[in-house]
Amino acid sequence: MSKPDSKTIVSDADQFAHAEVSEIDLYQKREKIYTRSIEGFFQRIRTFTGWPLLYGYFLLPWINWFGRQSVLFDLPARKFYILNMTFWPQDFSMLAWLLAIAAFSLFLFTALFGRVWCGYTCPQTVWTSIFMWMEQHTEGSRNQRIKLDQQAWSLNKFLRKTAKHSLWFGFAFYTGFTFVGYFTPIYDLGYQFFTFTANHVAVFWVSFFTVATYINAGWMREQVCMYMCPYARFQSAMFDKNTLIVSYDKKRGEPRGSRKHGVDHKQENLGDCIDCQLCVQVCPTGIDIRNGLQYQCIGCALCIDACNSVMEKMHYPKGLIRYTTENRLLGLPGKIIRPRVIGYSIAIAAMCILLGYKLIARTPLQLDVIRDRGQLFIQRDDGSIENNYTLNVMNMDNSDHRYHVTVSGMKALSLLDETEFNLQSGEVRKIPMRLSLHPNENTGGEVQEPHSGEIVFSVQAIDNGKLQAQHKSRFIVPEH
Numbered sequence: 001m002s003k004p005d006s007k008t009i010v011s012d013a014d015q016f017a018h019a020e021v022s023e024i025d026l027y028q029k030r031e032k033i034y035t036r037s038i039e040g041f042f043q044r045i046r047t048f049t050g051w052p053l054l055y056g057y058f059l060l061p062w063i064n065w066f067g068r069q070s071v072l073f074d075l076p077a078r079k080f081y082i083l084n085m086t087f088w089p090q091d092f093s094m095l096a097w098l099l100a101i102a103a104f105s106l107f108l109f110t111a112l113f114g115r116v117w118c119g120y121t122c123p124q125t126v127w128t129s130i131f132m133w134m135e136q137h138t139e140g141s142r143n144q145r146i147k148l149d150q151q152a153w154s155l156n157k158f159l160r161k162t163a164k165h166s167l168w169f170g171f172a173f174y175t176g177f178t179f180v181g182y183f184t185p186i187y188d189l190g191y192q193f194f195t196f197t198a199n200h201v202a203v204f205w206v207s208f209f210t211v212a213t214y215i216n217a218g219w220m221r222e223q224v225c226m227y228m229c230p231y232a233r234f235q236s237a238m239f240d241k242n243t244l245i246v247s248y249d250k251k252r253g254e255p256r257g258s259r260k261h262g263v264d265h266k267q268e269n270l271g272d273c274i275d276c277q278l279c280v281q282v283c284p285t286g287i288d289i290r291n292g293l294q295y296q297c298i299g300c301a302l303c304i305d306a307c308n309s310v311m312e313k314m315h316y317p318k319g320l321i322r323y324t325t326e327n328r329l330l331g332l333p334g335k336i337i338r339p340r341v342i343g344y345s346i347a348i349a350a351m352c353i354l355l356g357y358k359l360i361a362r363t364p365l366q367l368d369v370i371r372d373r374g375q376l377f378i379q380r381d382d383g384s385i386e387n388n389y390t391l392n393v394m395n396m397d398n399s400d401h402r403y404h405v406t407v408s409g410m411k412a413l414s415l416l417d418e419t420e421f422n423l424q425s426g427e428v429r430k431i432p433m434r435l436s437l438h439p440n441e442n443t444g445g446e447v448q449e450p451h452s453g454e455i456v457f458s459v460q461a462i463d464n465g466k467l468q469a470q471h472k473s474r475f476i477v478p479e480h
Contacts, residue, residue, distance in 0.1 A: 040305025119300035176209030366394035409455035
């Protein structure tokens with residue numbers, strides 16, 4: 001057997017060293033993405049989906065609704081105002097239903113339309129688009145921004161960078177201020193901030209969300225979508241061959257290459273793709289869609305609009321890059337109705353019906369009844385039997401009411417305490433209540449031994465018959 005020479009040994013050692021480095025150095029340093037501005041059909045759609053989100057977010061806290069803030073989550077008072085409805089911590093089950101509906105809706109739209117949420121409505125996408133727009137208006141086009149970053153520092157560069165970061169910081173501050181305004185009255189918050197009387201907690205949270213917005217939308221951008229958002233990782237579990245995705249038609253586009261305008265490219269054995277790189281330059285995550293579907297793709301359709309603009313100039317048919325499905329790319333028919341779509345739809349419909357019923361049947365009155373566990377019953381000298389209870393009554397309505405207590409379930413029960421009381425809006429009161437039962441009256445006059453039984457406490461507003469609540473309990477008598 002021949003011995004390997006020294007060159008072979010060195011070569012093998014180098015390869016091992018490179019292999020070892022490639023396994024250890026797993027983090028790839030971020031390369032700044034300079035996106036090109038583009039207009040088109042899908043970008044106009046994104047305008048109609050993004051701006052309503054921005055307007056709703058920034059305007060809702062400032063709108064007064066019947067004398068109070070339209071949307072306010074008052075944590076200290078444990079009240080959550082949404083338009084004319086007031087919710088309490090006891091209503092958190094509805095929030096669970098709402099989150100479940102939102103999750104299944106996301107699953108359904110992902111199965112049908114891919115990452116349409118990410119591309120058109122996700123706050124990270126919308127806020128990043130605003131920050132990129134500010135960057136383009138202060139530093140110029142893509143090529144101008146590249147040259148500006150490569151230049152040495154000058155007055156022009158300093159002013160442009162300062163203008164950009166000032167706009168970024170201002171918009172981030174307004175975002176953080178508005179977010180905190182959902183949890184504290186925003187008019188008071190604004191007055192306190194601009195008179196320098198805001199408390200340290202409000203200043204901290206406004207500052208926190210300002211910095212978070214500034215970093216996420218201004219600096220990290222695609223890093224949030226690629227590394228921080230879990231949706232990009234598990235979306236493939238909801239994709240199938242009939243899911244609508246942004247795809248490049250290789251059959252039509254390959255082989256790609258440059259050509260002269262007006263020349264029949266088919267005679268030169270070229271596809272429709274002129275390899276202009278415009279689809280890469282407009283991509284906010286910096287991928288090349290021509291390499292196939294990648295988890296970094298957020299489905300924003302910027303590459304579609306960019307490619308269609310080139311196809312128009314070249315007088316080629318549009319749709320080299322388009323929304324399509326894997327089956328349609330292969331020439332197979334697509335299916336909209338399929339098992340997972342049906343399953344998601346049924347689940348969403350069922351949850352919406354249950355949540356709607358819960359909202360309609362919701363009564364802004366909470367009643368809990370607690371028996372005196374230290375003493376099950378009291379037997380008086382006259383033979384009557386008493387049970388003691390504590391009624392926890394909570395008025396969750398927006399108005400004050402006077403309430404009346406009744407009890408049913410066993411005959412000849414009598415209430416020994418005051419049965420009417422007032423409750424202000426949002427007030428919780430513990431009301432002691434004693435029930436008495438005479439052994440010769442529990443069956444309507446017949447002399448029998450009393451027995452334990454189930455009873456029902458009812459609390460009803462005197463001025464509003466629909467405002468009532470009930471709670472079951474038990475009346476205990478001694479055994480003989």
